[in-house]
Amino acid sequence: MSAGSAPAASAPRKLTVAAAADLQFALTDLGREFHRAHPDVDLETVFGSSGNFYAEIGNQAPFDLFLSADSEYPRKLIEAKLALADSFFVYGAGRLVLWVGKNSPIDLGRLQMHALEAPSAKHIAIANPQHAPYGRAAEAALRSSGIYDRVAPKLVLGENIAQTFQFAQSGAADIGIVALALALAPAAREQGRYWEVPPDAYPKLEQAGVILAHAANPADAREFRAFMMSAAGRKALKSYGFY
Amino acid sequence: MDWQAIWLSLRLASATTAILLVLGVALAYWIAFSNRRWKFLVEAVVAMPLILPPTVLGFYLLLALGPRSPIGAFYARITGGMLPFSFGGLLIASVLYSLPFTVQPVAAAFAAVDRKLIEASWCLGVSRAATFRRVIVPLARAGIGAGAVLTFAHTMGEFGVVLMVGGNIAGVTRTVSISIYDQVQALDYDAAWRTSLALLAFSFAALALTYALQRGAAGKRRWGLWPAN
Numbered sequence: 001m002s003a004g005s006a007p008a009a010s011a012p013r014k015l016t017v018a019a020a021a022d023l024q025f026a027l028t029d030l031g032r033e034f035h036r037a038h039p040d041v042d043l044e045t046v047f048g049s050s051g052n053f054y055a056e057i058g059n060q061a062p063f064d065l066f067l068s069a070d071s072e073y074p075r076k077l078i079e080a081k082l083a084l085a086d087s088f089f090v091y092g093a094g095r096l097v098l099w100v101g102k103n104s105p106i107d108l109g110r111l112q113m114h115a116l117e118a119p120s121a122k123h124i125a126i127a128n129p130q131h132a133p134y135g136r137a138a139e140a141a142l143r144s145s146g147i148y149d150r151v152a153p154k155l156v157l158g159e160n161i162a163q164t165f166q167f168a169q170s171g172a173a174d175i176g177i178v179a180l181a182l183a184l185a186p187a188a189r190e191q192g193r194y195w196e197v198p199p200d201a202y203p204k205l206e207q208a209g210v211i212l213a214h215a216a217n218p219a220d221a222r223e224f225r226a227f228m229m230s231a232a233g234r235k236a237l238k239s240y241g242f243y
Numbered sequence: 244m245d246w247q248a249i250w251l252s253l254r255l256a257s258a259t260t261a262i263l264l265v266l267g268v269a270l271a272y273w274i275a276f277s278n279r280r281w282k283f284l285v286e287a288v289v290a291m292p293l294i295l296p297p298t299v300l301g302f303y304l305l306l307a308l309g310p311r312s313p314i315g316a317f318y319a320r321i322t323g324g325m326l327p328f329s330f331g332g333l334l335i336a337s338v339l340y341s342l343p344f345t346v347q348p349v350a351a352a353f354a355a356v357d358r359k360l361i362e363a364s365w366c367l368g369v370s371r372a373a374t375f376r377r378v379i380v381p382l383a384r385a386g387i388g389a390g391a392v393l394t395f396a397h398t399m400g401e402f403g404v405v406l407m408v409g410g411n412i413a414g415v416t417r418t419v420s421i422s423i424y425d426q427v428q429a430l431d432y433d434a435a436w437r438t439s440l441a442l443l444a445f446s447f448a449a450l451a452l453t454y455a456l457q458r459g460a461a462g463k464r465r466w467g468l469w470p471a472n
Contacts, residue, residue, distance in 0.1 A: 051428035123328055131428035156328045156410030172309040172327040
């Protein structure tokens with residue numbers, strides 16, 4: 001069963017990828033293409049918050065590849081010898097958008113960042129800045145626009161960026177500061193409108209991945225890493241808003 | 244340690260327990276003494292939070308309480324506020340989520356009260372309300388106490404539902420379990436340790452109290468937290 005003992009096309013080899021929640025849709029697409037090229041690899045993806053994965057990996061969680069929503073967690077894992085130093089790679093930079101449901105009265109194009117101060121924006125969903133990279137970026141964007149103090153009482157915090165988006169999507173929050181990757185998802189496109197926050201309003205959201213030191217299938221993890229960095233992989237990632 | 248979150252959880256647990264001591268006890272009385280044929284349906288609904296994942300309840304509550312639902316829209320019209328991301332919303336969620344933790348022990352205790360005593364009271368011309376107050380409640384008080392302690396403790400430890408409808412606002416919806424989760428996620432393991440240990444000690448004390456109450460009642464009457472037969 002182990003990866004080493006399997007020669008060519010025999011039983012499928014399992015590859016488990018722990019991925020940041022903003023990769024939810026992009027990775028489903030990437031996985032499909034990867035499977036076409038490597039039909040003998042059984043790819044399994046787990047989505048969640050990067051901080052949570054970091055803690056789990058420290059406790060030998062059975063993942064092969066970790067795709068974080070920042071580059072800090074992968075670096076820390078390498079420092080702690082929990083990940084392979086030479087496997088570190090940046091797969092894209094996340095972008096922030098303001099997102100409202102399609103029936104919202106808020107005119108994003110005209111108001112831009114000031115949309116957050118609109119009277120109908122009673123609750124603003126952002127990811128938790130304490131541990132979610134997108135939350136930290138959202139907070140930075142609010143501060144650099146000088147509106148943080150005015151909108152702080154309206155903030156509600158999602159556990160990760162996908163839950164933050166869900167707060168806005170369900171209408172429970174009137175507006176959300178979410179990942180472009182989620183706003184571009186096919187299911188989300190018809191449900192609302194978005195306006196991209198200027199990238200100079202927050203520190204670059206560089207997203208990186210690493211192969212784990214205790215990976216059961218490091219060989220295929222390397223294959224997947226190479227695929228993500230290939231022209232086809234980059235193109236797919238770009239179409240989901242990872243530049 | 245996040246005292247603000249602990250204080251919030253204590254307030255939420257107290258309010259939930261107080262509401263369920265009225266609603267839950269009334270429902271338990273009906274379950275214990277009603278002869279309706281469809282009683283089993285009510286019992287099943289009451290017990291559902293025991294087996295439903297909190298995510299299911301949280302998901303439905305988020306949709307049901309949100310501004311796009313009739314309930315949420317009605318609430319917004321009369322109060323001008325919104326239920327998700329508010330203490331009131333958490334309170335509704337907690338009452339639903341902890342319902343079986345009050346109803347089951349209390350209904351079991353009511354059912355264990357000797358029917359002869361209740362009927363004797365009725366035959367002596369004591370009203371149903373007075374019989375309830377002076378015969379049933381005193382005989383079932385350990386069961387009511389157990390229900391209250393369990394409800395309180397369960398609400399203190401509630402996580403999934405709060406995560407899904409709370410929005411993690413400090414002092415409003417950031418309960419102690421959410422605060423611990425945040426501390427773990429932020430890699431602040433020392434703080435997580437301290438708060439977790441406090442919660443562990445609290446849970447042990449609450450359960451020890453529950454079993455001590457039962458033991459006190461066991462001399463006269465034998466029944467468990469849950470219906471024994």
